[in-house]
Amino acid sequence: MEKSEHFQVEVAYARPDVQVVLPVEVEEGTTLRQAIERSGVLNRFPEIDLTVNKVGVFGRLAKLEEPLRARDRVEIYRPLIADPKEVRKQRAAEGKRMKKGGGDVEEAG
Numbered sequence: 001m002e003k004s005e006h007f008q009v010e011v012a013y014a015r016p017d018v019q020v021v022l023p024v025e026v027e028e029g030t031t032l033r034q035a036i037e038r039s040g041v042l043n044r045f046p047e048i049d050l051t052v053n054k055v056g057v058f059g060r061l062a063k064l065e066e067p068l069r070a071r072d073r074v075e076i077y078r079p080l081i082a083d084p085k086e087v088r089k090q091r092a093a094e095g096k097r098m099k100k101g102g103g104d105v106e107e108a109g
Helices: 032-039 084-093
Strands: 006-014 019-027 055-057 060-062 073-076
Touching: 006 032, 019 032, 032 055, 032 073
Parallel strands: 006 073
Antiparallel strands: 006 019, 055 060, 055 073
């Protein structure tokens, strides 16, 4: 009987208040979904919904059923709260300008 190869991957997730990178030992053929489930991150962060959250490997979007390679970093992405393009459009429509700090500037008048 052949022995399957084991290797390390990482599962990463971040919220504004906390970031985790969890090492997980997996065997050849393990998928992103399996590594995420094995990491325990779903129990630790119940807001993660794999039917909603996108996932990737080293910043490249990937499918949950994609097999992993040694030293891959699986990343779970949060949905954007606001589309940055839409925020800029709204500010422009309101006639507001941004200063370097990103806050609104009141016009003297």
